[in-house]
Amino acid sequence: MDLGITGIHHVTSGASGAQEDVDFFTGAVGLRMIKQTVLFDGNKPIYHLYYGNKKAEIGSVMTTFPFRQAGFTGRKGSGQVKTTGLTVPKDAAAFWAERFKRLGFATGVVTERFGQKAAVFHHPAGLGFEVIEDASDPREGWTTADISTDVAVRGFHSVAMSVQDTEEMARFLTEGLGFVRVATDGAHTRYGIAGGGPGKTVELVAEPERKQGTWQFAQGLVHHMALAVPTETEQTAVKAHLEGLGYTDVSEIKDRNYFHSIYCRSPGGVLVEIATSDIGFAIDETKEHLGEKLLLPPWFEPRRAEIVAPLEPIVVPSYATRH
Numbered sequence: 001m002d003l004g005i006t007g008i009h010h011v012t013s014g015a016s017g018a019q020e021d022v023d024f025f026t027g028a029v030g031l032r033m034i035k036q037t038v039l040f041d042g043n044k045p046i047y048h049l050y051y052g053n054k055k056a057e058i059g060s061v062m063t064t065f066p067f068r069q070a071g072f073t074g075r076k077g078s079g080q081v082k083t084t085g086l087t088v089p090k091d092a093a094a095f096w097a098e099r100f101k102r103l104g105f106a107t108g109v110v111t112e113r114f115g116q117k118a119a120v121f122h123h124p125a126g127l128g129f130e131v132i133e134d135a136s137d138p139r140e141g142w143t144t145a146d147i148s149t150d151v152a153v154r155g156f157h158s159v160a161m162s163v164q165d166t167e168e169m170a171r172f173l174t175e176g177l178g179f180v181r182v183a184t185d186g187a188h189t190r191y192g193i194a195g196g197g198p199g200k201t202v203e204l205v206a207e208p209e210r211k212q213g214t215w216q217f218a219q220g221l222v223h224h225m226a227l228a229v230p231t232e233t234e235q236t237a238v239k240a241h242l243e244g245l246g247y248t249d250v251s252e253i254k255d256r257n258y259f260h261s262i263y264c265r266s267p268g269g270v271l272v273e274i275a276t277s278d279i280g281f282a283i284d285e286t287k288e289h290l291g292e293k294l295l296l297p298p299w300f301e302p303r304r305a306e307i308v309a310p311l312e313p314i315v316v317p318s319y320a321t322r323h
């Protein structure tokens with residue numbers, strides 16, 4: 001069954017402080033800053049910060065809401081994305097393990113899963129990440145003075161979700177979205193879409209004893225993972241397909257300015273978004289100058305002063321926006 005889903009689109013998580021988040025993703029992880037905007041839902045002005053690889057490709061886009069100023073907190077648990085995986089080239093895990101240990105974000109240990117080396121690290125807000133070695137990823141990483149192309153992050157590799165019971169989540173992934181089971185390694189089972197591999201893989205982590213985590217916006221929690229479809233045509237088909245299986249809580253299409261989105265709460269608890277790939281980040285600034293300044297969608301522009309005033313001032317390092 002092919003519904004037109006091409007892989008991961010983005011992952012959206014709750015950070016804590018805004019400058020802390022910018023420093024972590026652009027400085028420590030070496031991602032490109034690709035957009036500074038604000039959260040479109042709710043009434044509290046909150047940044048929405050986007051980071052990605054060299055070409056700001058769909059499938060590399062890590063987005064965050066720095067919730068410290070809103071005071072949103074929650075509990076980690078099952079029904080959430082547990083670890084966000086980023087691809088790095090073969091033999092790069094040791095570089096990252098050493099780097100994250102030196103910077104205080106990890107223990108510096110290289111692990112292995114599904115025959116691939118990985119280094120686990122944590123965002124200052126507590127979000128779990130890992131860099132996973134996969135030589136089959138052709139995407140180009142953003143580079144900085146101390147992160148060269150032979151170690152740079154290519155984009156998302158996979159997203160690991162903690163679920164109490166994998167059976168209904170597996171059914172949702174396969175029958176609902178078109179994923180195919182790939183392999184199991186301990187508590188982790190991989191599912192691939194559009195051929196699988198880097199950026200086209202999710203993992204279910206069976207944790208039957210783990211208490212349900214918070215679903216609300218919170219610092220240190222992944223809010224949702226988004227899968228990509230080319231256009232609203234495929235998106236509408238996915239919505240109709242899910243509704244036809246009885247997953248009737250698929251949202252209406254929401255305008256996220258850089259893509260259009262629908263959302264569905266999955267049986268495992270994770271909020272899954274289906275986002276279009278045909279608009280992109282160059283609609284309100286040029287491709288060469290992505291992420292340099294705060295941009296608001298047209299419908300918020302008349303309220304700019306009121307929205308911007310409470311936001312923590314941030315400085316984005318020039319190496320994160322230009323080479």
Ligand SMILES: [Fe+2]
Pocket residue numbers: 010012224226261273
């Ligand atoms: Fe999203």
